[in-house]
Amino acid sequence: MLTKKQHELLSFIQVRLEDSGISPSFEEMKEALDLKSKSGVHRLISALEERGFIRRLPNRARALEVIREPDTASPRSAARAATPVSVLVPKSAPIALPRIEAPRPANDVIEVPLHGRIAAGMPIEAMEGHAMLPVPAALLGPGEHYALEVSGDSMVEAGILDGDFALIRRTDVARDGEIVVALVRGEEATLKYLRREKGGVRLDPANAAYEPQFYAAGEVQVQGKLAGLLRRYH
CATH class of the missing domain: 2.10.109.10 (Umud Fragment, subunit A)
Structure with missing residues (x-):
């Protein structure tokens, strides 16, 4: 079970990723949760990571991915952010939709x-x-x-x-x-x-x-x- 601050931070990260594809910076997370220092954000991030709600993407500084929903704790599809919008086309004229990658999260x-x-x-x-x-x-x-x-x-x-x-x-x-x-x-x-x-x-x-x-x-x-x-x- 998440604490109130852990839940707030997870929701904030999830909304930011869905809106822009970019992880919020530690400064933005600190201000959003009204914390006094970035070390408090680091402790919350570590707790969420240990509980399996988020993970850090390898070889990229402060790149976060939400892998469990904050409310239902259900597994989150890794491809959710990159899924293209469905388009109905005639069977006789199939088209291939280009894959659009989300911007890389900012360093921190x-x-x-x-x-x-x-x-x-x-x-x-x-x-x-x-x-x-x-x-x-x-x-x-x-x-x-x-x-x-x-x-x-x-x-x-x-x-x-x-x-x-x-x-x-x-x-x-x-x-x-x-x-x-x-x-x-x-x-x-x-x-x-x-x-x-x-x-x-x-x-x-x-x-x-x-x-x-x-x-x-x-x-x-x-x-x-x-x-x-x-x-x-x-």
Whole structure:
């Protein structure tokens, strides 16, 4: 069952697609639902996607398709928007109607909280902040995200460089071998590969110049998993 805001957003997207064939932008969705930020729109989009009401079209940033109706939750034909109008013609004079493709949905970005710097070497404090970082929506999947600026070079062999922005999906669980934000002893945060062994936790770097870090299981708390990277070129 959808919440009121989820239902309103799904209806708004559906009407816009039927009228113009173009997905509304995050700014338009934010204004239509009277939300305070685009991050609220992102959470609603992720919830609708997880429930099977919409899907993101591959290889196109912020291209949405409604696949279930907001009121009946019945499957929606994927070809509905592109179905040509029926025309009655004599059998002796058949004609072929050209297929008219709908315009591609507009690209969009979303803003995620930027929570300061995080170490890719020895742990340093990951500071809370109030800045927002614009991120191409195609880089993010379902869930709530935040960003951290990488400090250090211990993850260079994983392609994570000093000054990169790590896009983190917020979660407190992770599998062995995943790159996580690990809060150590409730004070310091670091970006590392997570390994569990002998009742403890090992945080592995991706740089042969650094040694793994070993902790008791209760000393490490997962605060998110790496979802993507942004890099600025100067």
